[in-house]
Amino acid sequence: MLAIQAVWVIVLAGQIRNWPIAKISPIVCALMGGSVLSNSDSDPIDEITETSEQDQDSSKGWRSEDWLAVCLGLAILLGAFLCGWSTIEIGADHPWKPYVGKPGSWESNPLHSLANWPMLIGPLMLSMLGFGIARGLQGHSAAKFLIAFPAVFLLASLAYIMAGQVTVKHYNLEYALWALVVGLVISNTIGVADWLRPAVLTELYIKTGLVILGAEVLWHRLVALGLPGIFVAWVVTPIVLITTYWFGTRILKIPSRSLNMVISADMSVCGVSAAIATAASCRAKKEELSFAISISLFFTVIMMVAMPLIIRYIGLSNVVGGAWMGGTIDSTGAVAAAGASLDEVAEQTAATVKMIQNILIGVTAFAVALYWVMFVEREQNSAKPDAWEIWRRFPKFVLGFVAASIIFTLFSNLLEGGEQLVQTTVKQASKGVRGWFFCLAFVSIGLESKFSDLKKHLHGGKPLVLYLCGQSLNLILTLAMAYLMFGVIFADYIQEMLAK
């Protein structure tokens, strides 16, 4: 019954765009970032975003992809939070927990990963309802979306199952990679059928996922570890990011600034999640995001295995070694695994440094979006943007991402038992949904890409050189700062904190 009602809601949503509010409120429409004159309709599927497509999308006002992603992301977060607040006691499980999750891990029989199959119901229903309504509001056929979506969801499930095999999982080959592979194999063999295309919605999935990710970016944790953490994560990370970007632009002269930025952020901040956030902020091409993530995952596997051996070989203390790995290995899970191969102290230090870097993606995404609108696009268009132009071009989903982050930080700090409630909401409800949205996005990227497109971004191996040079700088600077802060200046302070 609920499913039938949901379908009706989606079908009716297709009519909402014709409601008077959209026609009689041009000021509201304009304030949301749109032109009151233009009402052009486009279906951007070729790139994460091109400037012209961004213009067309923003001209839809509140029905633009960015604002719909913000509304959908915040609605899911609010729903998860209220369900958690109203029905559970502090410390109890979230009511969404049995219905939101991903296929589990397995060793030799993939069917074992589906032991908790009801966990797939929540993401499937939420996606069909939420994105179905969004498609309807955008003026597309919600029915076509509903027909196509289960197939894309099935491909995303396959990617999760592939990533769940224990060898793959423990070498940190994340689902993002397999989702890309699954999509690429289909698009480069039999091609993408027309009936499937209405559910290939890279941008909408990524932006909604990023807004939901905002709830996991809790600002008060930026000061975890105190001054040592600030120096390693706040000082080294921006220096490496800016220097690598400058090196790629000025020395290597990589033609695509967005590719340059995505690789720089991916390498210096926190791997795949930073790459996704930055790519959406600087309107990188899909292939550029795929390329940056592939490089990052490849080197993460090497660093995860090699760094603990190097730390033991050169005799670094586990605290300094943990901070070094936390600041340099791209992927969060790999940081914890590499730290644990030394000891628990190294694992906790590494994971905490990486957590601070994780939280920095909020600042990074906002700063990159602003820089792109004010300087990069300005150079391309040769026109000085005024405040209105900056607002019009600014990717609005970043505001949703920042808003979710601020709201959940406030909930965590101001409400009684807020920290526990936010942790439960995030860990047992919202992060599962966010993971599915990113997985769907990477399947969509694969479905929209051709191997020949990926080749174009090799630029004679320059992106690889950029990654290697940036990572080398990262390794040197982080080691120096970790040694100074964790091994010399604040050594006693860190030991005291660990002993608590």
Next chain:
Amino acid sequence: MNRRGWKSLTICCVLGIIIWIFLLPWLARQEHVRKMIDRNEAAGIDPSAMFYSDLEHLTYEKGFLRRSK
């Protein structure tokens, strides 16, 4: 019907099945890989975590991400 495309897709699927059903499980049984898997699983670590909140075994407490007691 795109015959060449279907043929390529079938080859990819067969390759995928061989790798995931035979090769990777065999690798997981090798000593050095098994040791790493067992160590991570004993500590509850998910090495494929994308964000710190995906690390189920760690909870933020007193300035650190600590193992849940």
